[in-house]
Every structure is written in structure tokens, then in C-alpha cells.
Amino acid sequence: MAGLGACGLTRAALIILLLPGNPPTVPSNLSCIMNLTTNSLTCQWDPGPDTHLPTNFTLKSFKSRGDCQTQEDSILDCVPENGQSYCSIPRKHLLLYQNMVIWVQAENALGTRQSTQLCLDPMDVVKLEPPTLWTLDPSSQASPPHPGCLWLGWEPWKPSVFMNQECELRHQPQRGGASWVQVAPLPSSAYQYELCGFPPATVYTLQMRCIRSPLPGHWSSWSPSLELRTTEQAPVIRLDTWWRQRQLDSRTVGIQLFWKPTPLEEGSGQIQGYLLSWRPPGGLGPAVPLCNTTELSCTFNLPTGAQEVTLMAYNTAGTSHPTPVVFLENEGPPLTGLHVRAPDAHSLWVGWKPPSPRPQGYVIEWGLGPPSPSNSSKTWRMEHNGSATGTLLQENIRPFQLYEITVAPLYKGTVGPSQHTYAYSKEMGPPRAPELLLKHIGKTWAQLEWVPRPPELGKSPFTHYTIFWTNSQDQSFSTILNASSHGFVLHDLEPASLYHVHLMATSQAGATNSTGLTLMTLTPGELELYIFLGLFGFLALLLCLCGTTWFCCSHSRKNPLWPSIPDPAHSSLGSWMPSIMAEETFQLPSLQDPGIPPITNITVLEEKKLGSWEYRDNSETCGLPTLVQTYVLQRDPTVASAQPQPQSGTSDQVLYGQVLGSPTSPGPGQHYIRCDSTQPLLGGLTPSPKSYENLWFQASPLETSVPLPPSQEDDCVFGPLLDFPLLQGLRVHGMEGLGTF
Numbered sequence: 001m002a003g004l005g006a007c008g009l010t011r012a013a014l015i016i017l018l019l020p021g022n023p024p025t026v027p028s029n030l031s032c033i034m035n036l037t038t039n040s041l042t043c044q045w046d047p048g049p050d051t052h053l054p055t056n057f058t059l060k061s062f063k064s065r066g067d068c069q070t071q072e073d074s075i076l077d078c079v080p081e082n083g084q085s086y087c088s089i090p091r092k093h094l095l096l097y098q099n100m101v102i103w104v105q106a107e108n109a110l111g112t113r114q115s116t117q118l119c120l121d122p123m124d125v126v127k128l129e130p131p132t133l134w135t136l137d138p139s140s141q142a143s144p145p146h147p148g149c150l151w152l153g154w155e156p157w158k159p160s161v162f163m164n165q166e167c168e169l170r171h172q173p174q175r176g177g178a179s180w181v182q183v184a185p186l187p188s189s190a191y192q193y194e195l196c197g198f199p200p201a202t203v204y205t206l207q208m209r210c211i212r213s214p215l216p217g218h219w220s221s222w223s224p225s226l227e228l229r230t231t232e233q234a235p236v237i238r239l240d241t242w243w244r245q246r247q248l249d250s251r252t253v254g255i256q257l258f259w260k261p262t263p264l265e266e267g268s269g270q271i272q273g274y275l276l277s278w279r280p281p282g283g284l285g286p287a288v289p290l291c292n293t294t295e296l297s298c299t300f301n302l303p304t305g306a307q308e309v310t311l312m313a314y315n316t317a318g319t320s321h322p323t324p325v326v327f328l329e330n331e332g333p334p335l336t337g338l339h340v341r342a343p344d345a346h347s348l349w350v351g352w353k354p355p356s357p358r359p360q361g362y363v364i365e366w367g368l369g370p371p372s373p374s375n376s377s378k379t380w381r382m383e384h385n386g387s388a389t390g391t392l393l394q395e396n397i398r399p400f401q402l403y404e405i406t407v408a409p410l411y412k413g414t415v416g417p418s419q420h421t422y423a424y425s426k427e428m429g430p431p432r433a434p435e436l437l438l439k440h441i442g443k444t445w446a447q448l449e450w451v452p453r454p455p456e457l458g459k460s461p462f463t464h465y466t467i468f469w470t471n472s473q474d475q476s477f478s479t480i481l482n483a484s485s486h487g488f489v490l491h492d493l494e495p496a497s498l499y500h501v502h503l504m505a506t507s508q509a510g511a512t513n514s515t516g517l518t519l520m521t522l523t524p525g526e527l528e529l530y531i532f533l534g535l536f537g538f539l540a541l542l543l544c545l546c547g548t549t550w551f552c553c554s555h556s557r558k559n560p561l562w563p564s565i566p567d568p569a570h571s572s573l574g575s576w577m578p579s580i581m582a583e584e585t586f587q588l589p590s591l592q593d594p595g596i597p598p599i600t601n602i603t604v605l606e607e608k609k610l611g612s613w614e615y616r617d618n619s620e621t622c623g624l625p626t627l628v629q630t631y632v633l634q635r636d637p638t639v640a641s642a643q644p645q646p647q648s649g650t651s652d653q654v655l656y657g658q659v660l661g662s663p664t665s666p667g668p669g670q671h672y673i674r675c676d677s678t679q680p681l682l683g684g685l686t687p688s689p690k691s692y693e694n695l696w697f698q699a700s701p702l703e704t705s706v707p708l709p710p711s712q713e714d715d716c717v718f719g720p721l722l723d724f725p726l727l728q729g730l731r732v733h734g735m736e737g738l739g740t741f
Contacts, residue, residue: 021053024106027115032102033218034126036159041094041122043078044086045104045115055108059087061100068101068119075100094122127218129157131167131208133226136192147233147269147317149196152226154208156191166213171195174203174227200233200317201270233269234318237261239311240382241325242363248301256299257325258380259311272315278302279310332359332416335409340423343392345399348425351390352407359386359409359416366393369404369422382410399426426509427460433505433514439487443495443522449487450503450514460507469501496523 025048032043043059059078062071075094078087094100100122104115136151156165169183186193186208198204207222240262245255261271273294277287290309291298302309307327313320337353350364367378379396397403403425408418434450441447448467455461465481467488481488493499499521503514 021108021110022049022051023111024051024055024108024113025049026113027057027104027106030102030104030115030118032118032120032122032125034122036126037129038088039091040088041091041125042086042088043102043104043118047085047106051108051110053108053110055106057085058105058107059089059102060105061089061102063095064099064101064119066099068099068117071101096123097121124216125218126212128160128163128165128210128212128220130220130223131156131210133206133208133223135226135228146196146231147200148198148202148230149194150198150204150206150228150230151192151194152206152228153192154223156210157220160210160212164213164215165210167208167210168219169193169195169206169208170222171204171206174205198230199266200230200268201315202230204228204230232315232317235261235263235271235313235315235320236265236268237263237271237313237320239313239320239323241311241323242365242380242382243325243327245327247304251304252301253304253306254299254301255327256297257309257311258297259323259325260296260381261313269315269317271313271320273313274298275312275314275319276300277310278306278308281306328413328415330417331414332409332411333357334417334419335359335362335407336419338405338407338419338421340405340421342423342425342427345426346394346397348393348397348403348405348423349390350393350405350407352419354387354389355409355416357411359411360384361386361410362388362391363408363410363415363418364391364393365406365408365418366396366403369402386410397425400428401425427507429507429509429512430459430462430505431512433465433503433512436501436503436514436517438517438519441519441521444491444493446490446493446499446501446519446521447487448490448501448517452483452486460509462505462507464506466504466506467501468504469499472498493521495521497521 027045027047029046030043031045032041034041045057047055047057057080059080061075061078063073063075064070065072075089078089080087098121099119101117101119103117106113106115131154133152133154136153150171154167156167166185168185170180171183172178172180183195204227206226206228207224209220209222211217211219238261239259241257241259243255243257245253248254257276259274273292274296275289276291276293276298277289279285279287287310290300309325311323311325333355335352335355337351339351341349341351343349348366350366352362362383363380364383365378365380379393381391381393381395383391393405401424402422404420404422406418406420409416430453434453436448436450439447439449452462462483464483465485466478467481467490468476468478469490470476471494479488490499490501497520499519501517501519504511505514
């Protein structure tokens with residue numbers, strides 16, 4: 001255990017030795033002041049940098065004689081409180097008017113240091129308390145006070161009354177931020193003083209301090225401040241006047257007089273009021289006071305014909321020189337070219353062209369224009385330079401206000417007519433930009449338009465427009481247009497894309513934005529699709545109309561829908577006659593007339609899908625189909641055919657035949673007629689008419705039947721076909737293929 005204790009102590013010692021710290025530095029700047037208020041000698045010093053160790057300071061001293069080389073009685077050490085770098089030695093330990101040696105000792109665990117020794121007499125380091133200042137009344141003096149002077153008195157600190165002192169005075173104007181001005185030491189024999197050479201009616205701040213004289217010592221602190229005002233001076237000013245007058249009745253004139261003081265000297269006295277008076281014509285009687293006011297205007301009534309009043313400014317020091325005000329006649333040439341512009345929001349430049357002859361000056365008056373009341377306060381000023389062409393108005397000018405400016409020229413003994421105009425100190429921008437509208441839109445473009453706003457009084461006109469548009473990817477684009485534009489086309493847009501557009505209108509007073517516009521471009525091909533569908537519909541309708549017209553008008557397309565029954569009376573066969581009868585008049589012959597032309601040959605060329613025709617084993621018809629037999633007249637023309645009439649149930653195409661020339665004609669086979677009808681020849685028609693229904697079937701008693709000689713080229717020879725006179729003389733050919741029916 002003993003070993004462990006020894007080890008613990010060793011470690012503690014090592015820890016103590018390793019603690020950081022520095023030896024104390026030598027104290028410096030030791031100084032002492034003898035305070036007569038506390039009757040103690042107070043000394044202070046600079047301890048130097050921190051040593052990071054507990055350091056003790058001690059103020060040491062001893063009494064000495066001569067040059068402080070010998071030490072006599074020691075003085076009790078003075079130990080300051082912790083953290084303080086000063087210490088006071090009480091009066092009871094001091095010997096006045098005897099030298100003493102004083103120094104400071106600093107000590108810590110790493111060493112001891114001492115300051116330089118200070119040899120002094122406590123009475124040589126006395127610091128007095130500051131004196132007390134007060135104001136003197138200059139009216140109590142025998143002579144009147146001079147303008148621009150300060151009167152003050154002081155009293156020294158009572159404990160130092162027995163000492164000889166000298167004092168210093170300093171002053172500073174209360175306004176203007178000027179620096180202190182120090183006055184030479186004042187004599188201590190007199191406790192009052194007069195300072196002159198200051199501007200009249202100016203407030204100053206004064207302070208004083210004192211020191212022992214001629215013995216050494218310290219200056220006292222500056223005394224508390226004293227504020228004094230320099231004596232007044234009668235106003236030295238020029239009064240510029242302006243008036244308005246109106247006739248109240250035949251004996252009284254109402255006048256409103258305005259004036260404005262202009263100091264003629266830098267030290268002109270402060271004006272406390274104005275006195276306006278009127279003296280009756282001829283100087284009879286005292287002056288009649290009209291106004292005694294501190295304002296810059298006065299309203300009063302005068303008898304008709306009164307033309308002059310007197311205006312004066314006054315203060316406690318006196319009055320200014322009287323200023324006569326003569327109500328001049330409103331005559332003389334007016335000025336021309338009155339114009340106003342606003343350099344900024346708080347000023348107006350008024351310009352004009354001087355009239356001829358040149359006036360002596362001008363009166364400029366301005367105030368709020370309509371809709372302000374007419375009796376609202378107005379500001380005015382006088383321009384004394386008759387050659388001036390303008391002036392800058394900066395008083396009572398507010399931005400965005402309409403002002404009425406009036407300018408009148410002043411001539412010698414008269415006033416010219418006034419001219420007025422209106423102007424804004426600063427125009428405001430319109431509250432909003434024009435509304436943006438979409439006129440047309442395409443796949444890659446959009447046409448925008450807007451209606452420019454009409455100009456408004458007091459509103460700055462637009463100087464240009466800026467269009468901003470942003471796509472769905474937050475990419476922004478813009479373009480600038482002049483103020484005369486009222487539309488724009490956005491190009492190079494993406495099809496089927498969303499865009500946000502807004503318009504910004506800019507004027508000299510600023511910029512303002514319109515409401516936003518959102519648009520979407522058209523989908524690719526949508527417009528073309530509309531055009532294609534429209535054209536396709538139009539072409540389809542046109543084709544339908546053309547097809548219907550062709551279908552209805554074409555004869556070849558009628559038969560599939562309804563039968564086409566030939567009309568012999570209107571057919572080409574109705575006008576056809578054999579060549580041998582071309583020069584003869586056609587007469588109905590008798591059935592047995594030998595002069596009947598021979599029958600021509602009828603050749604069947606082609607037939608398709610012939611129906612089940614009925615045949616009879618008759619040598620006279622030679623096995624011809626019933627359809628053909630129906631129209632072949634038998635040997636006895638007077639006997640009606642007893643064969644039943646077949647019903648044709650087919651509409652297939654049949655090419656009926658080729659008409660050959662008559663054998664008796666000079667050139668056989670020279671005449672051809674071809675029928676392309678798709679209907680069977682007289683298929684499905686009723687039988688031939690009865691003998692009593694057709695003249696051709698009636699037999700003539702004078703005519704006899706003459707058989708026709710057979711032809712080697714025909715299979716069968718028919719008698720005259722009296723049922724169809726136009727078929728007279730025809731002969732059927734091509735019967736070879738019908739033998740199997």
C-alpha cells in the first residue's frame with residue numbers, strides 16, 4: 001500500500017509539473033491621479049498578457065526625499081481585487097507635498113516581475129472636478145447685446161476654489177454635424193464670458209474643463225453640456241409677392257396675397273412673423289393692419305381703387321425693410337411655347353419662349369390639377385431673370401399626380417396674361433397588358449392577336465411588346481415587337497404539343513403582363529384527313545350521279561330490268577323497203593297477186609339457250625320452230641293458223657339474222673341489215689291479229705293464191721308474209737342447224 005501511495009504522489013507531481021503556464025510579464029503604463037473628492041491616490045497599470053496561472057499584483061510604495069534615491073518610511077502595500085488593474089492608497093497613508101516611490105509587482109508560481117518605479121508628489125497629480133456652466137441674461141447688461149453673441153457664466157468646483165486654475169471652452173452648432181471648436185484658456189478671475197461672431201439665432205452646445213495653474217496637474221473632465229442661442233438679428237430678406245384678386249362688389253375688392261422670403265445675408269435673423277398693412281391714399285391717418293401672421297399668405301378686402309399695401313417680416317431684434325406690394329394691371333404680351341416635362345418623379349421642368357419686349361421676371365404657380373378642388377393649396381415661385389427660358393420645380397411635387405402649372409410674365413409696372421398647362425410628374429404604366437387571343441392554329445404554327453389599349457391620361461404609352469411562349473419541356477422562347485403591332489405568328493412549333501403563351505407590354509413607367517394563354521397544336525394528318533374525306537365523298541357522289549345517269553340513259557342496260565318491246569311503227573324497219581320498190585308507190589296487194597316480189601332469204605346466224613320450242617311434224621313448215629311458224633302464213637291465207645302460241649320464257653341473247661338482197665335484184669346480197677337486240681324477235685307477244693282486226697288478213701276475191709317456186713338454196717319455201725308487210729320478199733337461210741329440234 002505504501003508503494004502504491006508513493007506512485008500516486010509521483011504521478012500527481014508529474015501532472016502538476018506538466019500544467020501549462022508562463023511567468024508573469026513586467027507591468028507597464030503605471031500612472032497615478034490624486035482625487036480630491038475621495039482623498040486617495042489611485043494608480044492603474046497594464047498587467048500584460050495572460051499567464052494562464054494565478055498571478056498576484058501588489059502596488060508597493062515608500063516615502064522618499066529629494067530625487068527618490070533614498071528610502072524612508074514604507075507605505076502599506078495595496079492589493080487590488082481579483083481581476084482589477086488599479087488600486088487606491090488612502091489619504092492617511094500619504095504625505096502631501098513630499099515625494100514617494102511607487103511600483104507594481106506581479107508574482108505567480110513561475111516567477112516574479114516588477115514594473116518601473118514612479119517618483120511623484122501626490123499634489124502634482126491632482127485632477128480637479130469640472131466646473132458648472134449657466135446662461136447669462138444679456139438684457140441685464142448696460143449695453144444692448146450684439147447680434148450673433150453668446151453670454152455664459154461658470155462656477156469652479158468648490159473644493160478647488162483655493163487653487164489657481166485655468167479653464168478651456170469648446171462649442172459646437174447643434175445642427176449641421178460640425179466638429180468642436182476650442183476657445184483659448186479663459187481667465188479664472190472672471191466667471192462670465194461673451195462669445196461673438198456667430199450667426200444670429202443659432203443654437204450652440206458648450207462645454208468647459210479646468211486645471212491647476214501654474215502648478216502641474218491633470219485636466220478635469222468636460223463639464224455637462226450647455227445649450228445657448230445667439231442673439232437675434234432683424235431679418236435681412238427680400239419678399240417676393242404674388243396675388244389673386246376678384247371684384248366682390250362695386251366698392252370692394254377681395255385680394256389673396258402670397259409671399260415668399262429670400263434671405264439676402266447668410267446671418268439673416270430668424271423670422272417670427274409677418275405684418276401686412278395698408279395706408280389710405282394721401283397718407284391720411286395711420287396705417288391699417290391687415291394681417292399679422294406666421295403664414296405665407298393673407299386674404300383681405302380693400303376698397304376699389306386701392307393699389308398698394310406694405311409687407312414686413314419681424315423678430316425679437318426688429319423688422320425687415322418694408323416691401324411695397326403694388327397690384328399691377330393685367331397687361332402686356334403673354335409668353336408662348338409653354339411646355340412641361342418630368343425629369344424624375346419629384347420634379348417638373350417648365351419651359352417657355354420669352355415674349356417681346358423681354359419681361360423683368362416670371363411668376364410660376366403650380367398645384368394639383370383636376371379633379372382636385374380649385375381652392376386647394378398651390379405653390380409658387382418667382383424667377384427674377386427675365387431672359388430665362390425655363391425653371392425646375394422641385395417643391396411639393398409628388399409622383400403620379402396631375403399638376404396645373406401657370407406662368408405669367410412680369411413687366412415694369414404691369415403683369416402679362418398668365419398661361420397654364422397640365423402635366424404629370426411621372427406617368428404610370430397601364431394596369432395590365434392587352435388580352436392575348438388565338439386567331440388560327442396549325443400543326444407547327446399559331447396566329448395570335450390582341451387589341452391595343454387606347455391611350456389614357458396619366459398612363460405612359462407602350463413602347464414595345466414581348467411575347468413569351470414555353471413548351472411542355474419548360475423551354476422558353478421570346479420575341480420583341482414594336483408598339484404598333486397587334487398580332488404575331490408563332491412558327492416552328494411541335495405538332496400535337498402544349499404551349500403556354502403570355503404577352504408583356506413595356507412602357508417608360510414599367511412593364512405589365514397579360515393573362516396567360518394555353519394552346520395545343522394540331523395532330524399531324526388531321527387536316528389532310530378531313531380534306532381527303534371531303535374529296536372522296538365528293539368524288540363518290542359524282543361517280544354515283546354519273547353511273548346513275550349512264551345506267552338510266554343506256555338502252556343496252558334497260559333490258560335486264562324490264563323488257564324492251566320493239567315498236568315496228570317507229571323502228572327502222574318501218575321506213576325500209578326493198579330496192580325494187582324504191583320508185584313505186586306501195587300498194588297493199590292481194591294474197592294471190594302474182595306480182596308480189598319474191599321472198600328474200602332469212603338466215604339465222606346465232607342463237608343461245610333456246611327454250612323448249614314446240615315443233616310440229618308438218619311438211620309445210622319443214623320442222624321450223626313454233627316461234628318462226630307463228631309468223632309464217634299458211635297456204636290458205638284465209639284460214640287462221642290453228643297452232644298454239646308458245647310463251648317465250650327466255651331473255652337470252654339471240655342474233656336474229658342477216659338480210660340478203662332479193663334474187664330478182666340486179667345485185668344479190670348487196671343490202672344488209674343487222675339487229676343487235678338482246679330480246680327475241682317479238683318473243684312473248686300476242687298472236688297476229690284476227691282477220692277482222694287487220695286489213696291485211698282479209699282476202700280479196702279478185703286475188704288467187706299462186707304458189708311460189710321452191711328454191712334450191714332453201715329447205716322450205718314460205719308464202720308471202722302478209723302479217724308483216726315489211727318482211728315481204730324475205731327468205732330464211734341458215735335453217736340447217738335447226739333440223740334436230
